[in-house]
Amino acid sequence: xxxxxxxxxxxxxxxxxxxxxxxxxxxxxxxxxxxxxxxxxxxxxxxxxxxxxxxxxxxxxxxxxxxxxxxxxxxxxxxxxxxxxxxxxxxxxxxxxxxxxxxxxxxxxxxxxxxxxxxxxxxxxxxxxxxxxxxxxxxxxxxxxxxxxxxxxxxxxxxxxxxxxxxxxxxxxxxxxxxxxxxxxxxxxxxxxxxxxxxxxxxxxxxxxxxxxxxxxxxxxxxxxxxxxxxxxxxxxxxxxxxxxxxxxxxxxxxxxxxxxxxxxxxxxxxxxxxxxxxxxxxxxxxxxxxxxxxxxxxxxxxxxxxxxxxxxxxxxxxxxxxxxxxxxxxxxxxxxxxxxxxxxxxxxxxxxxxxxxxxxxxxxxxxxxxxxxxxxxxxxxxxxxxxxxxxxxxxxxxxxxxxxxxxxxxxxxxxxxxxxxxxxxxxxxxxxx
Amino acid sequence: xxxxxxxxxxxxxxxxxxxxxxxxxxxxxxxxxxxxxxxxxxxxxxxxxxxxxxxxxxxxxxxxxxxxxxxxxxxxxxxxxxxxxxxxxxxxxxxxxxxxxxxxxxxxxxxxxxxxxxxxxxxxxxxxxxxxxxxxxxxxxxxxxxxxxxxxxxxxxxxxxxxxxxxxxxxxxxxxxxxxxxxxxxxxxxxxxxxxxxxxxxxxxxxxxxxxxxxxxxxxxxxxxxxxxxxxxxxxxxxxxxxxxxxxxxxxxxxxxxxxxxxxxxxxxxxxxxxxxxxxxxxxxxxxxxxxxxxxxxxxxxxxxxxxxxxxxxxxxxxxxxxxxxxxxxxxxxxxxxxxxxxxxxxxxxxxxxxxxxxxxxxxxxxxxxxxxxxxxxxxxxxxxxxxxxxxxxxxxxxxxxxxxxxxxxxxxxxxxxxxxxxxxxxxxxxxxx
Numbered sequence: 001x002x003x004x005x006x007x008x009x010x011x012x013x014x015x016x017x018x019x020x021x022x023x024x025x026x027x028x029x030x031x032x033x034x035x036x037x038x039x040x041x042x043x044x045x046x047x048x049x050x051x052x053x054x055x056x057x058x059x060x061x062x063x064x065x066x067x068x069x070x071x072x073x074x075x076x077x078x079x080x081x082x083x084x085x086x087x088x089x090x091x092x093x094x095x096x097x098x099x100x101x102x103x104x105x106x107x108x109x110x111x112x113x114x115x116x117x118x119x120x121x122x123x124x125x126x127x128x129x130x131x132x133x134x135x136x137x138x139x140x141x142x143x144x145x146x147x148x149x150x151x152x153x154x155x156x157x158x159x160x161x162x163x164x165x166x167x168x169x170x171x172x173x174x175x176x177x178x179x180x181x182x183x184x185x186x187x188x189x190x191x192x193x194x195x196x197x198x199x200x201x202x203x204x205x206x207x208x209x210x211x212x213x214x215x216x217x218x219x220x221x222x223x224x225x226x227x228x229x230x231x232x233x234x235x236x237x238x239x240x241x242x243x244x245x246x247x248x249x250x251x252x253x254x255x256x257x258x259x260x261x262x263x264x265x266x267x268x269x270x271x272x273x274x275x276x277x278x279x280x281x282x283x284x285x286x287x288x289x290x291x292x293x294x295x296x297x298x299x300x301x302x303x304x305x306x307x308x309x310x311x312x313x314x315x316x317x318x319x320x321x322x323x324x325x326x327x328x329x330x331x332x333x334x335x336x337x338x339x340x341x342x343x344x345x346x347x348x349x350x351x352x353x354x355x356x357x358x359x360x361x362x363x364x365x366x367x368x369x370x371x372x373x374x375x376x377x378x379x380x381x382x383x384x385x386x387x388x389x390x391x392x393x394x395x396x397x398x399x400x401x402x403x404x405x406x407x408x409x410x411x412x413x414x415x416x417x418x419x420x421x422x423x424x425x426x427x428x429x430x431x432x433x434x
Numbered sequence: 435x436x437x438x439x440x441x442x443x444x445x446x447x448x449x450x451x452x453x454x455x456x457x458x459x460x461x462x463x464x465x466x467x468x469x470x471x472x473x474x475x476x477x478x479x480x481x482x483x484x485x486x487x488x489x490x491x492x493x494x495x496x497x498x499x500x501x502x503x504x505x506x507x508x509x510x511x512x513x514x515x516x517x518x519x520x521x522x523x524x525x526x527x528x529x530x531x532x533x534x535x536x537x538x539x540x541x542x543x544x545x546x547x548x549x550x551x552x553x554x555x556x557x558x559x560x561x562x563x564x565x566x567x568x569x570x571x572x573x574x575x576x577x578x579x580x581x582x583x584x585x586x587x588x589x590x591x592x593x594x595x596x597x598x599x600x601x602x603x604x605x606x607x608x609x610x611x612x613x614x615x616x617x618x619x620x621x622x623x624x625x626x627x628x629x630x631x632x633x634x635x636x637x638x639x640x641x642x643x644x645x646x647x648x649x650x651x652x653x654x655x656x657x658x659x660x661x662x663x664x665x666x667x668x669x670x671x672x673x674x675x676x677x678x679x680x681x682x683x684x685x686x687x688x689x690x691x692x693x694x695x696x697x698x699x700x701x702x703x704x705x706x707x708x709x710x711x712x713x714x715x716x717x718x719x720x721x722x723x724x725x726x727x728x729x730x731x732x733x734x735x736x737x738x739x740x741x742x743x744x745x746x747x748x749x750x751x752x753x754x755x756x757x758x759x760x761x762x763x764x765x766x767x768x769x770x771x772x773x774x775x776x777x778x779x780x781x782x783x784x785x786x787x788x789x790x791x792x793x794x795x796x797x798x799x800x801x802x803x804x805x806x807x808x809x810x811x812x813x814x815x816x817x818x819x820x821x822x823x824x825x826x827x828x829x830x831x832x833x834x835x836x837x838x839x840x841x842x843x844x845x846x847x848x849x850x851x852x853x854x855x856x857x858x859x860x861x862x863x864x865x866x867x868x
Contacts, residue, residue, distance in 0.1 A: 142576065147572075148753050273865060275865075314731055318582070431707060
């Protein structure tokens, strides 16, 4: 048993993301401690109402309404209140007290980013915000670090799940905006007041954050050109489809030359745009998010995943929390953490997968039963079987199995090979990704 | 003019990646210095033959055959020699001298990873290897950091560009393996001896690295089950297509339960497998790479981009180099670097984009000329024009423009609105992503 030092984590906000962060912190505590090299101790959750009903049940004594006291003495403060105030004041207070801050608050960063970063820098504290853009999709860290030696030329982002759901729905069903919005609301993809999403405000905040980061330049939210999807019609989407395009609400960050002065500048803008159906962004359906990055040396990259649900966003928050906490631990971000788990590596025979087997059999009564018996004898369940007559006297069987143990599947194939009714094993392939 | 301290960077290997790293280090020197807060001084490039002909021309005095001397006194050593020896010995030497190491060497990591990580940890040095898997696609850092608070369940990776090119070619053209390989060789996607790629050895090394990282467990290369694509036939691909599948060479890393003991274990394996055509991995064409990650909280994520070309890999190496160098700079990874560039944010009117405009016009002679004149007057070049008759006496024009300044496009639309031949502007949308 290793005794770890402990890092005090204060959580501000107990909503859907906050509850998930708290749950994962507690449930995965020992695993996280190993990865960090220090225990992450949840010292409290600041909320408006201690007795409010919540999705995740946690000990009542964790809750407090006194955020300011909670911050005092915390090593890391996780801000998940959202909105500008009191989030701004509390984050500044936390940073000035020397705590590191992890936040998912896009409005705060887009509006007060420079002030917060300056406060962090003055005391050498860290301010991390992977969860602020595109939920669990790692995009902040790749831009800040992986592409730090490259030059980003352009970012095209589908960064708002609600509007992507609506536009995708319009595209696939022919619905108009109001109907698609109604479906989105019913399914919980749109809020009661959908203005922030369909008006493009949410996407504009994310564009400001991405552009600031990609171009190492302060891009204030006021300088982001913003058009929402409210004027997009079913007719537009229909003619886009006919022309080989799909309509997507894009957050665009671009490095460009000022046509008047010839000097280098940047642009951040949000509007519904036509995207060629062969472009990877066109394949981003439903409420998913994706960020397409074009860089000078790296070429085109795309980051794709679920939009910002509570648990997905919590994953990004925890990633930041672990990274921030690692820097607290003496010796910096240890590398040996990579192998602390030491799980056994299982041989291929223990893997659970599916097979697609094509065999040639003699075309006579009872063959199907014989083949089916061979699968059953090895406890491999057949999902699908297709028979077609090939040469005279022979038939081709294509058999798709359910998930089964690899060794059982392999033995089944061996038994098929030995069977007198099988004249040839034409193909054996595993089926993956489902 | 800010005076930066200087970090000494030693480059081992002057091949296609090494040359690009050296070029970018020199060309982007001032920009990188700002991002790091220290100058990255290229002190030398260790090669076998100082006088060999190279893609990128650099001062001859940078080259040396004496790698061991070059390492001495370096703050960061970038290993791009490839293969096991002398790479292993030199990397160990560098780490033991206290230098940080950046490497793109997948064979080295898959084979001697634990030894190298231990050496690094003993002296508190960093060992970074983003470029070792999937070229410029950030996958190591997301796994190490972004998903550090989550639990990875499965990784499905298309991590070898050569085999993906070959399988994609077989799928789209019906070619057999030999013909597709010949095309890959001709286009430079396959090496003269393609064994490492088509035999699955390259993918297996990457699977070992990804599995070790994702599951915090040492996964030796010998424990990776490996099947190449050599037995994949045109007939298999044809019947896969008919059944709605595509054949991809997958590197699979999976957390699973040992069916015999009921205990948790991991599996790393490489084989050609059937993937549903609706799966995001099925849309990865040509020599591109993609890594599909399923995590407990984050859900499904995909990272997509170009395979490992010289300049793409150099981007990943430089990203690591900047990250490693930042930790050398007092005060840790400064956050203010995010805004050092301070480029002007340009208003929307200065953006260069394309428009798709749908208008209704009176259906009479000369209307097309009038409309075309309005575009020309605003210096907007028309790429495509489609006319269809709508109601009696009116026609619908769909006009696609070439790239033009947004303000010119907007003024064109205003002029169209004012024109007597235009009865209605039905739709104006920008076209992006091309």
